[in-house]
Amino acid sequence: xxxxxxxxxxxxxxxxxxxxxxxxxxxxxxxxxxxxxxxxxxxxxxxxxxxxxxxxxxxxxxxxxxxxxxxxxxxxxxxxxxxxxxxxxxxxxxxxxxxxxxxxxxxxxxxxxxxxxxxxxxxxxxxxxxxxxxxxxxxxxxxxxxxxxxxxxxxxxxxxxxxxxxxxxxxxxxxxxxxxxxxxxxxxxxxxxxxxxxxxxxxxxxxxxxxxxxxxxxxxxxxxxxxxxxxxxxxxxxxxxxxxxxxxxxxxxxxxxxxxxxxxxxxxxxxxxxxxxxxxxxxxxxxxxxxxxxxxxxxxxxxxxxxxxxxxxxxxxxxxxxxxxxxxxxxxxxxxxxxxxxxxxxxxxxxxxxxxxxxxxxxxxxxxxxxxxxxxxxxxxxxxxxxxxxxxxxxxxxxxxxxxxxxxxxxxxxxxxxxxxxxxxxxxxxxxxxxxxxxxxxxxxxxxxxxxxxxxxxxxxxxxxxxxxxxxxx
Amino acid sequence: xxxxxxxxxxxxxxxxxxxxxxxxxxxxxxxxxxxxxxxxxxxxxxxxxxxxxxxxxxxxxxxxxxxxxxxxxxxxxxxxxxxxxxxxxxxxxxxxxxxxxxxxxxxxxxxxxxxxxxxxxxxxxxxxxxxxxxxxxxxxxxxxxxxxxxxxxxxxxxxxxxxxxxxxxxxxxxxxxxxxxxxxxxxxxxxxxxxxxxxxxxxxxxxxxxxxxxxxxxxxxxxxxxxxxxxxxxxxxxxxxxxxxx
Numbered sequence: 249x250x251x252x253x254x255x256x257x258x259x260x261x262x263x264x265x266x267x268x269x270x271x272x273x274x275x276x277x278x279x280x281x282x283x284x285x286x287x288x289x290x291x292x293x294x295x296x297x298x299x300x301x302x303x304x305x306x307x308x309x310x311x312x313x314x315x316x317x318x319x320x321x322x323x324x325x326x327x328x329x330x331x332x333x334x335x336x337x338x339x340x341x342x343x344x345x346x347x348x349x350x351x352x353x354x355x356x357x358x359x360x361x362x363x364x365x366x367x368x369x370x371x372x373x374x375x376x377x378x379x380x381x382x383x384x385x386x387x388x389x390x391x392x393x394x395x396x397x398x399x400x401x402x403x404x405x406x407x408x409x410x411x412x413x414x415x416x417x418x419x420x421x422x423x424x425x426x427x428x429x430x431x432x433x434x435x436x437x438x439x440x441x442x443x444x445x446x447x448x449x450x451x452x453x454x455x456x457x458x459x460x461x462x463x464x465x466x467x468x469x470x471x472x473x474x475x476x477x478x479x480x481x482x483x484x485x486x487x488x489x490x491x492x493x494x495x496x497x498x499x500x501x502x503x504x505x506x507x508x509x510x511x512x513x514x515x516x517x518x519x520x521x522x523x524x525x526x527x528x529x530x531x532x533x534x535x536x537x538x539x540x541x542x543x544x545x546x547x548x549x550x551x552x553x554x555x556x557x558x559x560x561x562x563x564x565x566x567x568x569x570x571x572x573x574x575x576x577x578x579x580x581x582x583x584x585x586x587x588x589x590x591x592x593x594x595x596x597x598x599x600x601x602x603x604x605x606x607x608x609x610x611x612x613x614x615x616x617x618x619x620x621x622x623x624x625x626x627x628x629x630x631x632x633x634x635x636x637x638x639x640x641x642x643x644x645x646x647x648x649x650x651x652x653x654x655x656x657x658x659x660x661x662x663x664x665x666x667x668x669x670x671x672x673x674x675x676x677x678x679x680x681x682x683x684x685x686x687x688x689x690x691x692x693x694x695x696x697x698x699x700x701x702x703x704x705x706x707x708x709x710x711x712x713x714x715x716x717x718x719x720x721x722x
Numbered sequence: 723x724x725x726x727x728x729x730x731x732x733x734x735x736x737x738x739x740x741x742x743x744x745x746x747x748x749x750x751x752x753x754x755x756x757x758x759x760x761x762x763x764x765x766x767x768x769x770x771x772x773x774x775x776x777x778x779x780x781x782x783x784x785x786x787x788x789x790x791x792x793x794x795x796x797x798x799x800x801x802x803x804x805x806x807x808x809x810x811x812x813x814x815x816x817x818x819x820x821x822x823x824x825x826x827x828x829x830x831x832x833x834x835x836x837x838x839x840x841x842x843x844x845x846x847x848x849x850x851x852x853x854x855x856x857x858x859x860x861x862x863x864x865x866x867x868x869x870x871x872x873x874x875x876x877x878x879x880x881x882x883x884x885x886x887x888x889x890x891x892x893x894x895x896x897x898x899x900x901x902x903x904x905x906x907x908x909x910x911x912x913x914x915x916x917x918x919x920x921x922x923x924x925x926x927x928x929x930x931x932x933x934x935x936x937x938x939x940x941x942x943x944x945x946x947x948x949x950x951x952x953x954x955x956x957x958x959x960x961x962x963x964x965x966x967x968x
Contacts, residue, residue, distance in 0.1 A: 307904070
């Protein structure tokens with residue numbers, strides 16, 4: 249097996265300067281006559297032919313990385329064989345990792361929320377590609393000049409469609425101690441909610457400047473997070489809003505079932521602070537007292553795991569975001585009632601769905617924007633009240649129901665934009681009856697069906713039977 | 723290059739043709755037959771003819787124990803298998819028998835090895851039923867990927883740089899990368915008589931360009947095969963087996 253050095257040529261790549269020397273790998277600048285993009289090569293540092301964990305970690309990366317696409321992962325340009333010299337060449341993402349940013353934590357609120365939302369977005373994109381990262385930490389997140397976060401280092405990751413080479417290799421938990429989720433510490437490698445926990449720990453750190461569980465060095469210290477709750481962020485900095493504490497502590501719940509169930513759901517809350525449902529987490533003023541922690545310790549000290557996750561694809565699919573577009577105009581009352589019934593039936597089969605109720609105020613294309621004046625404000629409030637009234641009977645638990653009043657000259661486009669922006673999985677909306685005008689001018693629902701980035705169900709009132717032509721027979 | 727690997731067809735015309743039809747839509751460059759074309763099933767003539775045609779047009783084929791037993795009545799077998807072979811033998815033409823008798827025990831293509839049973843002593847028809855049972859095969863050849871059949875239950879085993887063998891989970895229909903830091907042994911599931919609880923015909927596709935292996939299942943009209951089996955007076959357990967896949 250060859251060792252890399254400046255000037256080494258392999259498969260058309262020429263090694264330039266060594267950019268980084270880590271414990272397990274070295275990173276090199278590389279060039280290739282066929283690629284203009286700046287590229288880097290990662291080469292594992294294999295001490296001898298028997299360096300099992302490093303080899304397996306790199307095998308995992310070589311399997312997973314070429315399968316990933318999109319802006320939130322580095323593009324793979326080449327993969328090298330162990331027979332000669334194992335490597336992975338990817339595009340180079342300029343700028344360092346988020347480590348530099350985290351070193352200057354705490355950061356201002358707007359920065360924390362922006363970084364958190366972008367990381368959640370990147371994470372959801374990864375999860376949708378059937379990969380759980382399992383080693384999220386500031387050093388493994390880069391940022392493109394265009395703003396997207398890029399996740400790197402998949403040496404501990406798990407691809408749902410591929411064999412888990414790592415599970416067979418290790419007898420101790422794998423991860424980075426300040427960020428590792430409790431169930432991952434207990435050796436679970438198939439729960440995407442472990443990444444949500446790590447993300448929560450990162451947001452905590454960015455907001456407070458402290459790591460929620462410190463930086464334990466021994467396994468015993470890592471285990472403590474099963475019963476010892478972190479100091480609430482607001483106890484460290486009262487300027488942190490309650491809603492952000494709610495989001496952070498929810499992501500850091502010990503039991504995965506009590507966390508956000510997908511990164512998209514966490515992103516949803518980060519994008520809509522005003523609508524975050526505040527629970528005891530938001531109001532918590534200090535870490536739990538000794539008696540509570542002792543009780544939890546007695547319960548947790550022998551725990552070997554939490555309930556198995558429902559499987560990666562089902563996890564994403566069964567905690568969908570449903571967008572319900574409601575037309576509240578008086579003549580549409582029967583339709584909106586009927587739509588409500590459909591939503592209720594849908595919630596029976598998807599009890600973990602999050603429902604975003606949306607109503608659109610159509611604004612003039614040209615001219616004064618009606619909603620900027622007082623009348624507009626009261627219209628906005630009136631619509632919101634009506635929307636809440638409409639949805640009240642859904643009786644959804646904590647944080648699963650939100651409302652939005654959208655404005656725009658083109659209601660269909662407003663719904664599509666909202667659905668795209670919030671990673672909606674399914675849109676439910678009513679369609680008005682048939683009419684000649686609609687056939688020629690196009691309807692809102694057909695526009696949404698044609699252009700939405702997700703599934704769309706269109707609810708239509710059953711057509712009434714035609715009026716009888718003759719007189720009824722007496 | 724995309725290779726389709728089929729094994730243990732066992733004179734099941736419906737299953738064999740369903741798989742071949744499926745392959746026709748999947749851009750296959752070469753077919754490999756890992757043996758046991760005949761035995762158990764009611765259509766040995768058709769299946770052997772089809773295999774002869776495929777081999778004439780470039781397919782690779784190796785010999786299985788049932789193929790061998792046609793020309794060698796001393797081959798040891800269970801009673802059901804024996805009855806089926808005795809039913810089969812007089813049905814085959816001399817040309818068909820000669821074709822089966824002439825099949826090699828192993829075949830290679832680049833860094834791939836094809837064999838019916840364990841590669842360390844192909845003529846002994848040893849079952850590769852666990853990761854440890856694959857050790858013998860890995861030791862007997864330098865091939866990077868070994869394909870075998872005989873077991874009727876698919877399995878994938880990796881052998882890493884330190885020589886540790888481990889069975890890997892198979893996800894039917896999903897492409898698995900055969901990473902080059904390891905050597906691999908794939909036991910391909912049976913086309914004509916699956917025994918892993920799924921009656922659908924099993925086979926595998928290897929894409930040498932992407933270095934990915936996909937285990938596939940194709941449903942077929944097993945009712946017709948079962949009816950033929952019964953009409954031919956072949957042992958009833960063979961019919962039940964086709965319907966349940968166990």
